Amino acid sequence: MSGHSKWSSIKHKKGINDAKRANVFTKIARMIAIGAREGGGDLAVNFKLKMLVDKARSVNMPKDNIERAIKRGTGELKDGAIIEEVIYEAYGPSQEAMLIKVATDNKNRTFGEVRNILTKNGGKIVTAGAISYMFNQVGEIEISVKEADKEDVEMKLIESGAEDFSLEDNTAWVYTKLSELKIVKENLERENFQILNAQPSYVATQKKEITEAEREKYENLLEKLDENDDVVEIYDDLK
Incomplete structure (x- = not known):
């Protein structure tokens, strides 16, 4: 079963510099808003929200940012469209099976951006169900x-x-x-x-191996996806 999300791997590998920090805060804030909308803003009863707030604190996200994201999710703060969680299914440049989780306030925009990143880096979006069963x-x-x-x-x-x-x-x-x-x-x-x-x-459920050259291409794709504020997690079938 072993293997962990590539979002976490990238952060540990490269650390979080000032430019990356804003990108990370945006991703977590959107997930907090989703968590608060789904289960309410009380951390004592909303375990999903508590996990996300703990994650925010672990990267030193300011308290005001966290509270604003919670209020956006509960509807106390109305400052834009509703943020939704969507999972895209895709193949990487060497047929790596990928699930790409996004948190977006505009699904059409995000779909187009993710599709373009994949296409430019040898990957492709596939229809729902083609990857998720794996x-x-x-x-x-x-x-x-x-x-x-x-x-x-x-x-x-x-x-x-x-x-x-x-x-x-x-x-x-x-x-x-x-x-x-x-x-x-x-x-x-x-x-x-x-x-x-x-x-x-x-x-x-099954893991595959790729060559070092293939891994380099794939990690470049991960970096490009990670630069997009809407992409919050990436999962794949690599060993």
Whole structure:
């Protein structure tokens, strides 16, 4: 099951400079607005919203930005069209299966922009259902792992309810049933793990390998997609 969203990977790989920070804030603010619209603005009862606010805080998003995004979602602040979540299905330049999640206030504009980025970088949009059946929706929790804890981290993750996990440097990605995301997150917190991010995710049922040259082309596509403010997550079938 292992594999994590490419949005997270890009951020860890390159860090967040000042120019990128505004792009990140915009993406998270749009997801917060969606979360607040779907489940209300109370973090105590809206777990999805709480996860998004935690994510915003982890990248030092200003409190005013967070509160404004929540109010936009609940309708207390009326400053534009309703933001909607859409998932596009696509193939990358080497037939990588991709799910591209966007948060947009103009679906026609965003579809055109994403399609153009894919076309210019060897990819293509495909019809709904052509890719999605290759993925399962799961819960994904990203945690920080101290070097000294690595020997017994596997047992702690299993005891916390993880169905699968992957470890890279000092970060672990923990996977759960979507319905168990909240309780596993709470279990990990009780084990004193630092939660970096928690969210619903998509994991490919089968993984494929590509060459280094193909990966370079694909990562260039990911960078171009990530530059678009509407693109919030990207999932694929790569090992």
